[in-house]
Amino acid sequence: MSSLESDNRPGPRHVAVIMDGNGRWAQARGHPRTVGHRQGAEAVKGVVRTAGEFGVSYLTLFAFSAENWKRSAREVQDLMGLLRTFVQRELDDLRDNGVCLRVIGDRTPLPEDLQDMLARAEAQTRANRRIAVTLALNYGGRQDIVNAAQQMAQGVADGELGVDEISLQAFGDALSTSSLPDPDLLVRTGGEQRISNFLLWQCAYAEMFFIDKLWPDIGPDDVHAMVETYQHRRRRFGAIIGS
Template sequence: MMGAEPLKRGGEKPPPPAHVAIIMDGNGRWAKARGLPRTAGHRKGAEAVRATLRAAGEMGIGYLTLFGFSSENWRRPEDEVTELKGLLRLYLGNELNNLHENGVRLRVIGERERFGGELARMITAAEEKTAGNTGLTLTIALSYGGRQEIVAAARSLAADAAAGRVDAAQIDEALFASRLFTADIPDPDLLIRTSGEQRVSNFLLWQIAYAEMVFVDTLWPDFGRPELEAAVRAFSLRDRRYGGVKG
């Protein structure tokens, strides 16, 4: 249960999690409940991205990672996939300057080449334009799967070991993590999933090993600052031991 916001000794609020990851779920159910096509839910979900990003920045969260499109989502109906690609194109076109002006660094992880040359080029151009920004880092996972990421990292290390560039006996967690898509950002402290579902759906499987998880009933299109603040309050009440014992 999410109670009142806890205070640190001296009346200070606890710091927010450095990195929040969100599985954005419920667009289709939101649309269905209103007698609308699923694509309407995706459009409303894009508005929720904007509101959540703004709230995260104002709350002092340094890294926000959003699960936008999984590698399994390619199996959805063609018209829905086309709509999702169009929304991504629209988001990059309409939001990029705003992100840049607010110091947001944009990163995309996943198999971007599957979106086609034009959209892949837009993604790369957006990353390059915001690469020097020092505010919040927004990472969007597109055509992404956690198992695929781990396999890619293992394949990279195996190739280097076979070529003599890496001593296989020296491979440890840190070296393995350096081959992941998220090598240059910290692991998530908090994972949020919307819509009442309680599973991680192949998202950041390595990185969330010690993340606190908060599952909320709110469908993603209705998610915003109040829901993010409630999840962060719940996070601040957790006793994070990382496998050890305190006291």
């Protein structure tokens, strides 16, 4: 039993994470940035396991942003290779441990073999219910909103949607995260305090947690601290609680 299970205060159901600091972690140790990315992938495995133990049902990880294509061709190539390796090596464990893997973002620029691997991983883990892990790949929050607006505009143009039917709920249903609840907690590692175009609409009421630790150094104690911090915050959603 985790130390949080006996606490009556609810923990976050959905945690979204900006995994920052892989490159800096490697450079501080005199290694190429790719070494930091590999170590970051190891951290992902531990965080997925620990988050599930603490009752998190949904974990969304910002793995590759739409802006990351601006990095050197070598680093992008290495990141694509790391994704391949991660899916190949971890798929059996994900499937056997109740992890449902999902991907959001524009996959079309990704290598075709990687697209196929991701699709197979999604299909093979779709029935799992212990924790849903979503990888945001080639994802941008603004583009997600634009795509939803275009989809709804097309519906109006085709006569399938009335203007008065455009609502907060309908717009949310048009986003790439329509199958997920909005994040309760947004975490960013690495010391930066911005959300960097990640889940802009979805994080309207998310609690923010910024930690100076670099992503490869994140472990179970840090996940515990994130969840516990959330439990101690008072979520009002615009209402006045107490006197």
